[in-house]
Amino acid sequence: MIPSAFEYHAPTSLADAVALLAQHGDDAKILSGGQSLIPLMKLRLATPRHVVDINRIAGLDYIREEDGVLRIGALAREADLEASALVRARYPLLHDASRVVADPLVRNLATVCGNLAHADPANDHPAAMLALGAEVVATGPRGERRVAITSFFTGPFATALRADEVLTEVRVPAPPPRSGGAYLKFERKVGDFAIAAVAVQVALDPAAICTDAGIGLTNVGTVPIKARKAEAFLRGKALDDATVRRAGELAAEEADPADDVRGPAAYKRDLVRVLTARALRLAAERAGGR
Amino acid sequence: MRIQLTVNGERHEADVEPRLLLVHLLRDVFRLTGTHIGCDTTHCGACTVLLEDRPVKSCTVFAVQADGKRLMTVEGLEQDGRLHPIQEGFVQEHGLQCGYCTPGMMMTSYAFLKRVPMPSEDDIRHAISGNLCRCTGYVNIVKAVQHAAARLQEGGA
Numbered sequence: 001m002i003p004s005a006f007e008y009h010a011p012t013s014l015a016d017a018v019a020l021l022a023q024h025g026d027d028a029k030i031l032s033g034g035q036s037l038i039p040l041m042k043l044r045l046a047t048p049r050h051v052v053d054i055n056r057i058a059g060l061d062y063i064r065e066e067d068g069v070l071r072i073g074a075l076a077r078e079a080d081l082e083a084s085a086l087v088r089a090r091y092p093l094l095h096d097a098s099r100v101v102a103d104p105l106v107r108n109l110a111t112v113c114g115n116l117a118h119a120d121p122a123n124d125h126p127a128a129m130l131a132l133g134a135e136v137v138a139t140g141p142r143g144e145r146r147v148a149i150t151s152f153f154t155g156p157f158a159t160a161l162r163a164d165e166v167l168t169e170v171r172v173p174a175p176p177p178r179s180g181g182a183y184l185k186f187e188r189k190v191g192d193f194a195i196a197a198v199a200v201q202v203a204l205d206p207a208a209i210c211t212d213a214g215i216g217l218t219n220v221g222t223v224p225i226k227a228r229k230a231e232a233f234l235r236g237k238a239l240d241d242a243t244v245r246r247a248g249e250l251a252a253e254e255a256d257p258a259d260d261v262r263g264p265a266a267y268k269r270d271l272v273r274v275l276t277a278r279a280l281r282l283a284a285e286r287a288g289g290r
Numbered sequence: 291m292r293i294q295l296t297v298n299g300e301r302h303e304a305d306v307e308p309r310l311l312l313v314h315l316l317r318d319v320f321r322l323t324g325t326h327i328g329c330d331t332t333h334c335g336a337c338t339v340l341l342e343d344r345p346v347k348s349c350t351v352f353a354v355q356a357d358g359k360r361l362m363t364v365e366g367l368e369q370d371g372r373l374h375p376i377q378e379g380f381v382q383e384h385g386l387q388c389g390y391c392t393p394g395m396m397m398t399s400y401a402f403l404k405r406v407p408m409p410s411e412d413d414i415r416h417a418i419s420g421n422l423c424r425c426t427g428y429v430n431i432v433k434a435v436q437h438a439a440a441r442l443q444e445g446g447a
Contacts, residue, residue: 003309105345108345
C-alpha cells in the first residue's frame with residue numbers, strides 16, 4: 001500500500017520543528033516512531049501534506065528521574081522503556097505496559113510520547129499515565145506548557161495539543177515509598193489492541209492502608225477512562241479481598257465499552273471488573289502490603 | 291530526494307520519493323529481494339531488517355528515514371560462502387516449511403542473540419512474538435534459535 005504524496009521535513013532542532021508546524025498547521029503531522037502514523041497513511045486514513053520527522057533532533061531520547069519526576073523524552077522508544085532498569089525497579093506499571101505495547105519489533109521504533117499524542121483509546125500508555133497522574137509537556141512557538149494528563153485526551157484521536165505544538169516529554173511523579181503498580185492487558189494475540197486492559201497504581205501507609213490509588217482503563221470507551229469512583233473508594237482502606245473486588249465492580253461501572261470485533265460490551269465490562277481486582281492485588285503485593 | 295545509506299556494509303545511493311517505503315527501496319531499487327513483504331500492515335514481520343542494529347518492520351519505515359543509516363538484511367548473514375549459525379540453525383532444526391517468514395525470523399533472532407546470548411525458551415518466544423509463522427507452530431523455530439545460540443557460544447560465528 002502506497003501513501004499519498006507528501007513533503008518530507010527532517011529538522012535538526014525543536015525550534016525548526018515547531019516553526020514547520022506553525023507554518024503548515026493541520027496539513028502537517030509529526031513523525032516520531034511512525035508505527036501508528038505510517039500504517040494510517042498507507043491506508044490513506046491519514047493524508048498529511050507535510051511530514052515533520054523529529055528523529056534527527058538530538059537529546060530527546062532520555063528516560064531519567066530527577067527532582068522527584070520520571071521524565072520520558074519524545075524519542076524514548078518503547079524498547080528503551082522495556083530495557084530500563086530504573087523503570088523496572090521503580091515503575092512496575094510502566095514496565096508491564098512496555099512489554100505489551102504492540103510487538104517487540106514495533107517497540108524498537110514506537111515512542112511513549114507518540115503513543116500518547118496519537119490518543120487512540122486502544123493505546124496502552126494513556127491509561128497507564130492516567131493511573132500515574134502524569135503530565136505532558138507541549139512545546140510550541142511561545143515555549144513550553146504543561147498539561148495534566150486528565151485534561152489531555154479530548155476525544156477519540158484528539159488531544160489538547162495545538163496544531164503548532166510538539167509533545168516533547170511526559171512527566172510521571174516518582175511514587176512514594178510503599179507504592180506499587182501493575183498493567184494487565186487481555187488481548188487476542190501479541191500485537192493486537194487490548195480487548196480490555198487496566199492500569200493500577202497504589203500507595204500504602206505503614207499499616208498497609210491505601211493512601212492513594214490511580215486506575216486507568218484501556219479500550220473500553222471513546223477516550224481512555226480514569227476510574228475515579230473506584231479510586232475514591234480505595235482511599236483509606238486496607239486492600240483486602242472484599243475491597244479489591246468491590247473496586248473492580250466500581251471500575252466496571254465506569255467503563256463504557258462498545259460491541260465490536262473484539263467482543264460484546266458486557267464481556268469487556270466484566271473483563272474490567274476482573275482485571276482491576278487482579279491488578280490491585282498485584283500492585284499491593286509489589287507495594288509490600290500483602 | 292537523494293539519500294545514501296549502507297546496506298550489508300555496502301554504500302548505496304538512490305533518488306526517492308518521500309512516500310517510498312524502506313521495503314520497496316530494498317527490493318525494487320536495490321534488488322535485495324531476500325526481504326519479504328507479507329501482510330504490508332505492520333503485523334507479520336516478514337519484512338524485518340536491522341536499522342542501526344535494531345530489528346524493524348521495513349514496511350512501516352519510509353526510505354528517507356534511513357538516509358545516512360546502516361542497514362542489514364538477510365543477504366548480509368552469509369559471510370564468505372559460509373552460512374551464519376542462525377541460518378545453519380534453521381537448516382538443521384527444520385525451522386521453516388514454506389519459508390516466507392524465515393528472513394524476518396532470522397533477522398529478529400540475529401539481533402536478539404547479540405543482546406541475549408544465552409536465552410531461555412520464554413525469552414526466545416517473547417523476542418520472536420512480532421514475527422508470524424503460519425506453518426511450523428514455532429517449535430522448530432525456537433529450536434533453530436537455540437541451535438544458533440549454542441553454536442555462537444562455541445565461537446562458531
